[in-house]
Amino acid sequence: MTAALLSIRNLTVRFHGERGETVAVDGVSFDLNAGETLAIVGESGSGKSVTMLAVMGLLAKAGVTADNIFGCGRNLLNAGDVEMRAIRGRQIGMIFQDPMTSLNPVLTIGRQLTEMFEIHLGLSGAASRKGAIDLLNLVGVPSAGTRLKDYPHQFSGGMRQRVMIAMAVACKPQILIADEPTTALDVTIQAQILEILSGLQSEFGMAMIMISHDLGVVAGIADRMLVMHSGRIVEQGLVDDVFANPQMPYTRSLLAAVPRFDLETEMTP
Amino acid sequence: MILARKVPLLELIDLKVHFPVSSGGFLNRRCGIVRAVDGISLRIMPGQTLGLVGESGCGKSTLGRAVVGLAKATSGAVVIRGKNIDNMTTAEKASERRRVQMIFQDPYASLNPRMTIGDIIGEPVMLHGLRSGKAAVEARVKELLELVELSPAYADRYPHEFSGGQRQRVGIARALACEPDLIVCDEPVSALDVSIQAQVMRLMMRLQKDLGLSYLFIAHGLGVVKQISDEIAVMYLGQLVEHGGRQVFQHPRHAYTRALVSAAPIPDPKIERRRKRIILTGDLPNPMNPPSGCRFQTRCPIASDRCRTDPPQMHYAENRHGAACWRTDELDALMPMATSPEPGPTIPVVPQPIADIG
């Protein structure tokens, strides 16, 4: 039995606003095991994104408390900014819902990709250019060589999300965190992106945390899942168990609320 | 059967809505035409719901806007209760328009933030002279709030005080204030969490039953569309590719619908694991420059030579299930359904999924 790649105990995140203190995440504990895909589901505002931002060290330290955040072989709770930045580039890759906000609009796609290699892996110009082309090919961007000089706005939503994925996996991270990576995309493009993600995962042996509000996506990609509600984990387990036999009323109502196109059932008004 | 009952509430005949677009910038030259809706014919009978699905940019909203008169038809006809809207007198037009209302995806952007809920709902009541006198209008507003299951006490509040689901109810109440026969619902639940979505869907279905409404229900989620619709139409790049009853999702007759249905996630891990997805390559083509022949040919895994040159027409089978696809009859062999209950014959003629990946 190997130790968990990521281990979080009693994570709490508070924000101070005009209306006083909000507890966005309230005593969350979970593990991520090597090679697995863990999904986090829950309604909007339930604390899914904040949980992961806290783990990645992307929130103001003052609001974040935990008994323990252990990942990539070290204590992430005490890691400094410089150390966290290196971990985020190399050991933990991230993909966000809206790639436009995470790609730099004034730099070419090529520049942004080669930068990853130069900064994190210390590669030369030519080697990182080759790396960038290989990566774009890997995530299915056609004619990658000529597209390196394009800017993000010249790419479609699906293509930008591929570029984001390419950047996130550039350094072959142990952990990939994807926050609603397909929510903004159409179903047929979503299917392409999910296929790429599971392909990369088996190729690199990455563990993945997938935040999604789409229970269908979760059913298709995850091994285990956490259900969040008001900043707390209300249920967790293997996807098969949670879908087939949800223990908590909240989970049950969430599953029951999804209308099915594939069944001959009808909802009674 | 009385003849009058057979008159469709809404009929679209070869409707086209084109937008000229310019390059912007210094010269601002006209550089093309977006064929957002490009020859669509369909009808909705009284009390029925037509669900319209398709990917973003395929023209769903433009079609809906043309139905309510927010977008101008380039050609073709919008016929309401048997009368072409273009041939109506101004007075007729105004009264028919009132009876066709629209609700939007983002109820916040469509509600005036400086008006109270009561004024938002009361305005159309006064405007169309449906009640006269302050007291009667106020009473009607309270009635409408109750109809959408909101407390009448909310009449004095402002939109920002409400959650997304409540705002969508206000949007529905505002549409109902006009006493419509048809409501065009443009992605009404797409921005809502599933549990709120389920509540709003339930409300819309109850209202339909109680008031005898018709809906043109636009969405990209197959589940909600199936839930509410009597008929389903599938759009691709400005045109209808398939149209029929529930069989549209159960047994699609167009290659695009098959791909769409096979790509739509199902919230059941056991089904997901044994499904075979048809993964399309590439993006939706630019509607300014649609492909020749069948518009889906650039992404269709089974496109033939004829598909590249001749545009397929909509053909209806006996069960009134229509598709515009040259290879309809070969689909079961070429693109077997991914979730057939028993493992059917699988003849993998479908090209390598995402062939362009390393």
Ligand SMILES: Nc1ncnc2c1ncn2[C@@H]1O[C@H](COP(=O)(O)OP(=O)(O)OP(=O)(O)O)[C@@H](O)[C@H]1O
């Ligand atoms: N920077 C911030 N300042 C104050 N409150 C915040 C901040 N970021 C998030 N919150 C609050 O924390 C709670 C959890 O937010 P979070 O973004 O994690 O939700 P989520 O589950 O990811 O929702 P969604 O599905 O909408 O993405 C919400 O109430 C949100 O308003």
Ligand SMILES: Nc1ncnc2c1ncn2[C@@H]1O[C@H](COP(=O)(O)OP(=O)(O)O)[C@@H](O)[C@H]1O
């Ligand atoms: N006012 C407009 N001017 C120019 N192009 C438009 C306009 N409205 C819509 N379009 C274009 O028409 C196409 C269909 O758009 P839309 O009806 O909004 O699609 P959907 O609702 O299916 O996502 C898109 O390519 C869109 O960019």
Ligand code: SF4
């Ligand atoms: S007509 Fe041809 S290209 Fe179009 S969907 Fe049918 S098989 Fe594919």
Ligand SMILES: [Mg+2]
């Ligand atoms: Mg979030």
Ligand SMILES: [Mg+2]
């Ligand atoms: Mg739209």
